[in-house]
Amino acid sequence: METDLTFFLIGIPAVILAGISKGGFGSGASFVAAPLMALILPPEQALGILMPLLLLIDGVTLKPYWKRWDARQTRLLLIGAGPGVLLGVLFWQIANQDMLRLLIGVIAIGYVAIQLLQRWYPPRAARAAPAWLGMLAGAGSAFTSFVSHAGGPVAAVYLLSQDLSKTGYQATTVLVFGLVNVAKTIAYGFLGAITLQSFLAGLWLVPGALFGAWLGVVAHRAIPERAFFIVTYALLLAAGSKLIADSLN
Secondary structure (H helix, E strand, O other): OOOOHHHHHHHHHHHHHHHHHHHHOOOHHHHHHHHHHHOOOOHHHHHHHHHHHHHHHHHHHHHHHOOOOOHHHHHHHHHHHHHHHHHHHHHHHHOOHHHHHHHHHHHHHHHHHHHHHHHHOOOOOOOOOOHHHHHHHHHHHHHHHHHHOOOHHHHHHHHOOOOOOHHHHHHHHHHHHHHHHHHHHHHHHHHOOOOHHHHHHHHOOHHHHHHHHHHHHHHHHHOOHHHHHHHHHHHHHHHHHHHHHHHHO
16 A cells, blocks of 8 residues: 555545544544545445554543433444444445445535524424434444444434534534444454555555644634534535546546
């Protein structure tokens, strides 16, 4: 695996954006790293390189939000996450590179659509939502997280309707996706997505990931979400469109 100039020009901004998102904006936009990296690498390699980095970001961002999560929502999402990860493993075994490119591209475009719809039609508070809905959201989040590191949007649709505080929402996503990423890392290892080469390549991006995580925690209170997400949406639309075109060609 060659770590050339293109690798660094794409990889460093990608992991910084992932760190900012996971550290301060609910994890959703951390998905931008996967389609960006998949533009220059086979999707399986891109996902394998990013997995340990995302796990590292989870570890360093957990402490600022320790015990500030919503216990009920965390429990429901994690119960559903188990079957979601297993479904991701099954899909991985039948998917080829073009299928992964297509799925990542479609999820990227869908992510932007979901976020825009939420801004135009905000979810109504529903604290008494049935337990099965939280578990279903957990399963959907874990599956999309497994195949494209894109579990944030599914979880966000559910959690934003549960009337959580800003910090409660952030802490819940940090804990849930941190534990999901532990399970994904183990599975990726068995599936051959994480190799010695991918791990060594990812080490070059560790400073960017840590810087992004630190900046995200700071930005949680200091930086308007609007500016951050405008940039993220533009990158996702461009990368998603390119991946779909590449997979169909």
